[in-house]
Amino acid sequence: MYAFVQSASSRRILAVALALTIGGVGYWTLRSFPPTADSWYPKCVFYQATGLHCPGCGGTRALGALVRGDLLLAIRNNPMVILGIPTMLALVGLQRRRERSGRSAFPRLAWALFFVLVIFFIARNIPSPTTSPFAPPAPTFTSS
Amino acid sequence: MFCRKCGVQNADGASNCSACGNPLALNPYQAQMPGMASGEKKPKNYLVESILVTLCCCLPLGIVGIVFAAQVDSKWNAGDQAGALTSASNAKKFTLIGFGVGLVVQAIFIGIQVLAVVGAAAQANNNGGF
Numbered sequence: 342m343y344a345f346v347q348s349a350s351s352r353r354i355l356a357v358a359l360a361l362t363i364g365g366v367g368y369w370t371l372r373s374f375p376p377t378a379d380s381w382y383p384k385c386v387f388y389q390a391t392g393l394h395c396p397g398c399g400g401t402r403a404l405g406a407l408v409r410g411d412l413l414l415a416i417r418n419n420p421m422v423i424l425g426i427p428t429m430l431a432l433v434g435l436q437r438r439r440e441r442s443g444r445s446a447f448p449r450l451a452w453a454l455f456f457v458l459v460i461f462f463i464a465r466n467i468p469s470p471t472t473s474p475f476a477p478p479a480p481t482f483t484s485s
Numbered sequence: 486m487f488c489r490k491c492g493v494q495n496a497d498g499a500s501n502c503s504a505c506g507n508p509l510a511l512n513p514y515q516a517q518m519p520g521m522a523s524g525e526k527k528p529k530n531y532l533v534e535s536i537l538v539t540l541c542c543c544l545p546l547g548i549v550g551i552v553f554a555a556q557v558d559s560k561w562n563a564g565d566q567a568g569a570l571t572s573a574s575n576a577k578k579f580t581l582i583g584f585g586v587g588l589v590v591q592a593i594f595i596g597i598q599v600l601a602v603v604g605a606a607a608q609a610n611n612n613g614g615f
Contacts, residue, residue, distance in 0.1 A: 384598075386590050387544050397540035422540065433533055440527065443489065451532050451555035458539065458551065 368408050376405040378479070394465040396421050396458050399477025418477045421461055429454055528573035530557035531580045538583040546583030550576050 376382045387395040403418035415423045436450055465475040486509060487494050488502035495503055502509055532554040539547030553576035560568040 383591050383595055386594050395544045429536060451558045455551045455555050
């Protein structure tokens with residue numbers, strides 16, 4: 342088993358299988374049980390403790406809106422999860438490919454991602470966590 | 486350095502491979518790339534992992550993880566291999582601790598919420614609500 346996990350190609354197969362499984366289970370769960378105000382999905386601990394929106398707040402609702410086909414509501418709930426994460430993964434993947442081919446890495450990519458996250462974090466809470474245009478709106482859709 | 490085409494070892498600074506003639510320095514960046522001469526690979530920086538930890542479970546430790554992850558790249562590009570290795574191990578440490586702390590804190594909060602729901606139901610029963 343260890344030898345299997347060690348080989349690069351089988352690791353890739355494992356990763357793809359794992360991603361498909363998680364994606365499938367997540368899709369089914371979010372479609373069957375939409376995240377509402379009183380749903381049992383884990384709520385952001387940081388938000389409950391401080392009242393501030395963290396960069397991931399609204400992520401479950403965003404994915405919930407996405408699997409129902411409401412892209413705008415999804416972006417409204419959490420642009421970082423819907424737009425930012427795919428962009429980041431693409432950039433990091435590009436970075437890896439660049440390094441593997443022997444060229445120098447984009448030296449500031451990691452710092453750029455860090456500042457984007459921090460600025461997004463601040464922007465969601467000004468002027469206040471409830472009135473910021475980047476804050477997730479209160480959960481609207483009900484279980485139907 | 487090793488020829489990237491046929492793998493034969495050549496003297497550092499040679500312009501062409503002694504075995505197959507393949508040019509060894511394809512572009513000026515390659516010659517300057519830190520770590521290339523010693524054949525070391527840049528350590529894994531845990532950037533994606535720390536960002537996911539930041540978004541999913543434990544904000545402060547994840548942010549620290551991203552800072553160390555970013556340091557890995559900066560230090561490596563500046564030729565500071567030892568520093569990059571230290572930052573890489575710190576990034577790993579904070580990402581893993583952040584993941585663990587996030588899981589535990591989530592579990593505690595969910596436990597409290599479940600208890601609250603059960604408690605409210607018991608209360609309603611006592612008051613003859615159902």
